[in-house]
Amino acid sequence: MNEKELVEKAQNGNRWALEQLLEENYNFVYGFILKLSMNEEVTKDITQETMVKAITNIRKYRGDSKFSTWLVSIASNTYKDSLKKNRAIPTEIEELNLFSPQNTENEVILKDQIEKLKRSLLELPESQRKAFILKHYYNFSYEEIAKILDCPIGTVRSKLHYCILKLKNMLDGGA
Amino acid sequence: MDKRCGITQKDLMDIFYQEKQLNNEIKTHIKTCKGCSEYFESLHSIKKEMSILEFDQENNSLEIINKAFVIAELQEKRKKEKIEFSLFVLVALIIISIVISSAISGYGNVVFLLQVASLSLSPIIVPLMFIKKLRKESD
Numbered sequence: 598m599n600e601k602e603l604v605e606k607a608q609n610g611n612r613w614a615l616e617q618l619l620e621e622n623y624n625f626v627y628g629f630i631l632k633l634s635m636n637e638e639v640t641k642d643i644t645q646e647t648m649v650k651a652i653t654n655i656r657k658y659r660g661d662s663k664f665s666t667w668l669v670s671i672a673s674n675t676y677k678d679s680l681k682k683n684r685a686i687p688t689e690i691e692e693l694n695l696f697s698p699q700n701t702e703n704e705v706i707l708k709d710q711i712e713k714l715k716r717s718l719l720e721l722p723e724s725q726r727k728a729f730i731l732k733h734y735y736n737f738s739y740e741e742i743a744k745i746l747d748c749p750i751g752t753v754r755s756k757l758h759y760c761i762l763k764l765k766n767m768l769d770g771g772a
Numbered sequence: 773m774d775k776r777c778g779i780t781q782k783d784l785m786d787i788f789y790q791e792k793q794l795n796n797e798i799k800t801h802i803k804t805c806k807g808c809s810e811y812f813e814s815l816h817s818i819k820k821e822m823s824i825l826e827f828d829q830e831n832n833s834l835e836i837i838n839k840a841f842v843i844a845e846l847q848e849k850r851k852k853e854k855i856e857f858s859l860f861v862l863v864a865l866i867i868i869s870i871v872i873s874s875a876i877s878g879y880g881n882v883v884f885l886l887q888v889a890s891l892s893l894s895p896i897i898v899p900l901m902f903i904k905k906l907r908k909e910s911d
Contacts, residue, residue: 616837623833632825641836648840653847707824714825732789733822739791757789758782765814768821 600664607655615655619648622665625735626672632730633676633723635715643679647672662744666737670745673727680723717767725760728753776801781811788815 598606598617606614626647631640650671658667718726724746731737731745743750780801786792802809874883 612841616841619837619840620833623837627833645836645840645843648837649843649847652840652844710821711824714821718825733819734826736789754782754785758785761785761811761815761818764818764822765811768814768818 601660604655604658604660604664608658615652618664619651619668622668623648625665626668629669629730629735630672630676632718632734633726635719639679643672643675646675646679650675662741666741666745669731669737670747673745677723713768717764720767721760721763724748725756725763728756729760729764732757777805777808780805780808784808784812785815788812 598614600618603614603618607618623644627640627644630643630647631637634640634643647668651668654671658664718729721729727746728742731742732739737745739750739753742753746753746756780798783792783798784802787794787798802812871883871887874880
């Protein structure tokens with residue numbers, strides 16, 4: 598069953614169809630928020646809130662964009678709201694269990710590298726970070742990112758460009 | 773960095789993210805401009821470095837989605853209850869205001885008689901409604 602059919606069924610109150618849609622997009626939403634917040638607890642909360650909002654508002658989805666685009670815009674706004682509410686977005690970056698390195702030496706090097714990258718990402722302004730994550734990790738088109746961030750395509754390109762310049766500078770060892 | 777390089781670097785970014793095709797003009801520019809060729813290289817190095825953050829996630833999607841359904845149902849129920857309560861308050865206010873205005877305009881006796889009639893009808897109507905509901909449920 599394709600996405601359109603699932604959406605149609607979900608909008609008519611079919612729980613199984615809605616479950617399928619949410620399950621198919623779960624990893625993507627979770628990964629997006631995890632990269633955005635760098636915190637697993639916050640990610641779990643926001644992912645769940647996103648799912649709740651998607652369930653209660655499924656009839657409002659017009660189908661003019663991919664379901665994943667709609668879902669990620671909910672996740673993006675939920676994250677933004679949680680920042681506004683000052684809800685525990687930790688200043689300390691928590692340790693994420695990402696890999697099982699082969700030996701201790703590798704583990705130390707990788708942890709250092711990961712810390713550096715996480716800090717680099719978290720130092721970027723929220724909207725630039727969102728644009729970068731959506732383009733770099735999920736290959737969303739500029740048009741889709743513009744829809745999600747509710748800004749013109751030109752602004753998306755500028756955000757991404759400045760983000761790349763900052764990352765380049767940070768990874769080169771700059772401030 | 774001059775204006776031309778700013779534009780070219782954005783174009784290079786578009787090419788890197790497959791939003792645009794590499795053309796001869798840009799090719800020639802990056803061959804002659806150190807800043808832009810470094811920028812293009814940095815796009816590749818950023819991709820390489822950032823690939824570490826391609827997390828493997830623990831998959832407890834079903835648990836979270838099921839919990840989300842429960843929360844959504846609760847929210848819907850609360851929303852419905854709020855609407856019903858608001859409607860009840862609205863209807864009650866309308867009836868009270870009709871009764872008061874009728875009493876003020878000299879229809880006090882009629883209001884009193886109607887109230888007595890409705891109160892004496894309710895012991896008959898309520899059981900009838902209850903029986904009807906039970907029959908409907910058993911069908």
